[in-house]
Amino acid sequence: MERKQILATTSLLVLFVLLLTNCKPKSDSDEDTLLLLAVAASRICANSAYTGTTVVASTATLDTNTDCITGMTSSMSADLPAWIRNNFKCAVGSVSGSNYVFRSQNIPNNKSYYFGTTSPRYEALGSGQKSAGNNQISSQCFVYTIPSSPSPKSGSLTGTQSGYASVGITVNGLAIFNNAAAPGDTLATEAQTFDQYNGHPQSSGVYHHHSQPINVSNNTADLIGVLIDGYPVYGLKCDNGTAAIGDDNTPGTVGPALDSNHGHTAATVLFPSGIYHYHYALDATATINTLIGSYFHGTPGTVSN
Numbered sequence: 001m002e003r004k005q006i007l008a009t010t011s012l013l014v015l016f017v018l019l020l021t022n023c024k025p026k027s028d029s030d031e032d033t034l035l036l037l038a039v040a041a042s043r044i045c046a047n048s049a050y051t052g053t054t055v056v057a058s059t060a061t062l063d064t065n066t067d068c069i070t071g072m073t074s075s076m077s078a079d080l081p082a083w084i085r086n087n088f089k090c091a092v093g094s095v096s097g098s099n100y101v102f103r104s105q106n107i108p109n110n111k112s113y114y115f116g117t118t119s120p121r122y123e124a125l126g127s128g129q130k131s132a133g134n135n136q137i138s139s140q141c142f143v144y145t146i147p148s149s150p151s152p153k154s155g156s157l158t159g160t161q162s163g164y165a166s167v168g169i170t171v172n173g174l175a176i177f178n179n180a181a182a183p184g185d186t187l188a189t190e191a192q193t194f195d196q197y198n199g200h201p202q203s204s205g206v207y208h209h210h211s212q213p214i215n216v217s218n219n220t221a222d223l224i225g226v227l228i229d230g231y232p233v234y235g236l237k238c239d240n241g242t243a244a245i246g247d248d249n250t251p252g253t254v255g256p257a258l259d260s261n262h263g264h265t266a267a268t269v270l271f272p273s274g275i276y277h278y279h280y281a282l283d284a285t286a287t288i289n290t291l292i293g294s295y296f297h298g299t300p301g302t303v304s305n
């Protein structure tokens with residue numbers, strides 16, 4: 001009895017400390033908080049109830065069944081639309097009211113220099129590339145709340161450099177970063193630190209893509225992910241025909257020319273009746289191709305980590 005009380009008290013203390021110190025997402029609903037309360041005592045990450053155990057980069061392995069890092073939960077709820085359900089993985093997706101919610105541990109399912117040399121997922125940098133210091137990939141606690149019925153924002157647009165933890169999520173569950181580099185650098189220079197899949201981590205281990213994720217799209221019209229304003233982002237090419245790469249074409253040849261936010265409204269394979277979507281395209285600020293420009297077309301949802 002006494003031992004039980006001690007255990008209960010310890011659990012409560014651990015829970016309290018975790019609640020105080022964790023990355024408790026602002027966007028969590030009350031329902032999520034209840035779940036969080038149920039599991040927090042044994043978890044490191046507030047969101048890990050949905051995304052499995054914390055992944056240790058140095059020992060990470062790939063689960064060949066899910067094509068995600070072992071220990072990551074990968075599930076898309078049945079009420080999500082097919083374009084998400086059939087294309088997104090290595091994250092937990094659900095519908096909450098008028099939003100899609102994605103929770104991601106943000107560990108890449110590609111190899112990377114930034115797993116560290118002792119990791120089975122290590123791969124040397126490509127020729128001419130240089131290391132981004134001691135930055136290494138680590139598990140995150142991303143929660144994205146993204147409008148399910150996006151609409152163009154009227155009036156002044158929201159900047160993509162307004163302090164978001166991430167501006168979108170790739171189909172393999174990874175953070176999309178904006179067209180800016182860390183202060184004092186340009187993205188064109190920072191691109192020299194990308195691994196062989198065009199990603200790199202920042203100083204707190206958040207692996208991210210400014211550029212096309214080679215594991216997902218390599219100069220094709222494949223779906224790359226969704227930005228937090230709810231509009232999808234595609235590769236370098238546009239495709240209103242079939243899923244085959246042969247009929248992928250340059251935006252502007254397919255559909256109207258891209259606007260200054262890298263987007264246009266055109267039919268795609270997943271949206272035959274047409275939708276506004278972004279493309280991986282040359283960005284005036286970055287002076288290289290990026291997944292997003294300086295502004296969102298729609299009204300962004302929220303992101304916490």
Ligand SMILES: [Zn+2]
Pocket residue numbers: 177190200202208210
């Ligand atoms: Zn970066």
Ligand SMILES: [Zn+2]
Pocket residue numbers: 234237238239251254255264266277279
């Ligand atoms: Zn297009």
